[in-house]
Amino acid sequence: MTPQPPYRSLRRKDTSNEKSMSAAFIVVVLVVGLVFGIDKVSGGLVRGYARRGGASLSAAASAATSVITENGLLSSKRALQKENIELKGAIAIRDENAARFKALEDENEKLRKMADLAATGDGVTAPVLSSFRASPYGTFMIGAGSVHGVSAGSVVLTEGGFILGVVTGISARIATVESLFAPGKEIEMNVDGNAFVAEGRGGGNARGEIARDASVAVGDAVLVPAFASRPAGVIGELQSASSSAYTTLYIRLPVNLDSLRYVYVLPL
Amino acid sequence: MFTYYRFSKLRIVLAAACFLSVVFAPWWVAALCALLLCLRFRAWEVIIAGILMDLYWMPFSVSFASFDSIPLATIVSIALVFGLEPLRRQLLVGPEII
Numbered sequence: 001m002t003p004q005p006p007y008r009s010l011r012r013k014d015t016s017n018e019k020s021m022s023a024a025f026i027v028v029v030l031v032v033g034l035v036f037g038i039d040k041v042s043g044g045l046v047r048g049y050a051r052r053g054g055a056s057l058s059a060a061a062s063a064a065t066s067v068i069t070e071n072g073l074l075s076s077k078r079a080l081q082k083e084n085i086e087l088k089g090a091i092a093i094r095d096e097n098a099a100r101f102k103a104l105e106d107e108n109e110k111l112r113k114m115a116d117l118a119a120t121g122d123g124v125t126a127p128v129l130s131s132f133r134a135s136p137y138g139t140f141m142i143g144a145g146s147v148h149g150v151s152a153g154s155v156v157l158t159e160g161g162f163i164l165g166v167v168t169g170i171s172a173r174i175a176t177v178e179s180l181f182a183p184g185k186e187i188e189m190n191v192d193g194n195a196f197v198a199e200g201r202g203g204g205n206a207r208g209e210i211a212r213d214a215s216v217a218v219g220d221a222v223l224v225p226a227f228a229s230r231p232a233g234v235i236g237e238l239q240s241a242s243s244s245a246y247t248t249l250y251i252r253l254p255v256n257l258d259s260l261r262y263v264y265v266l267p268l
Numbered sequence: 269m270f271t272y273y274r275f276s277k278l279r280i281v282l283a284a285a286c287f288l289s290v291v292f293a294p295w296w297v298a299a300l301c302a303l304l305l306c307l308r309f310r311a312w313e314v315i316i317a318g319i320l321m322d323l324y325w326m327p328f329s330v331s332f333a334s335f336d337s338i339p340l341a342t343i344v345s346i347a348l349v350f351g352l353e354p355l356r357r358q359l360l361v362g363p364e365i366i
Contacts, residue, residue, distance in 0.1 A: 028349075136340065
């Protein structure tokens, strides 16, 4: 029979452990306070460093992803075999050239729309540096900063002129944009002359309520009076219970945020 | 030495995933990694990841005047590290038991 290991009381160790954890808690709170305090006093110096590092990392990852995608390394085995065979012939070379032309054409179309938008204002076109869904605060990064004339409060638009958000943090070449539809953010909006307050839900979605007898329909553009009545989204769905005096509006951006590569920044 | 102080491959992988997801993945991925780390280890790196998340994504500098300016990720990470300590101590008391 295997002898049982002797019982060891952990009470003494626990007591000293609790003391050390209390001391550690105080130290952690002090260090965290110091970090954020320095950041606040210095006007965002620490955040600037963190964002520069993160943006560099994002740019490197994006470049690597592009290289991998363009090379077809993520294709299925069969597709890769097929591609290998095709790459040996002249037809594959033409296909590849055609695909490249299509990609360039798409990019050119996007940039042309941006240029059209730029022609109507004094803003700048900026690349999107981060995901729209990663931030818990409904923020994202763009590759334009104070050297490009962007300042805190600048309005960020899609290529179609829909408001994406407002620049809240700025450094030389990177800006942080707070989405108009950031989670929990309240925005005064207007649809077909009916004013209402919408609450951001993140991911380019918002929700609001208007009087039930208001004449609105799915697809109507929702405007933001605070930004010269520019459109911020369209009504994606309407819901109204027979017992309620209000209609709930589900508002969404009419663009796919995941595929958005460039935005347009209007200066203040 | 308690097991949950130790560095292991699992801890390194989870911590790397946590730090990378701060920048690249939806916020809940980082939160999940942080939770898993804190359930198993006394993971101080979770607090650093929380601070990084706030520094990287917060729209304004820290202030308790508005909801937008509260460093939620840091607060949650501190709560995870210290709040789960009693649970870790109960469940992961030593190498004899694990």
